[in-house]
Amino acid sequence: MADQRSAKKTPLRSCVGCGQAKDKKDLIRVIRTPEGNFEIDRTGRKNGRGAYICDDVECLKKAGKSKGLDRSFRMSVPKEVYEALEKEILIEQAK
């Protein structure tokens, strides 16, 4: 919080579920790799086109209903990606 190094602006990304812009580190990044695979990227460093979602099951549900991820990637996102995200979120919340 009082870390001087964080004085520079952190990029904001909007959640594909609720649409709120948040600090990247508060969101889960989903990427589509150049090979066409979807991955959940906790480090935010992997290459690929990315979309972001809050660490919140409600946002995941919203994204599922509104096809937020699909729109973000401009293609149909497999159900497995949503399931993997749900697991990821639930694991985080269980800590």
Ligand SMILES: [Zn+2]
């Ligand atoms: Zn959200």
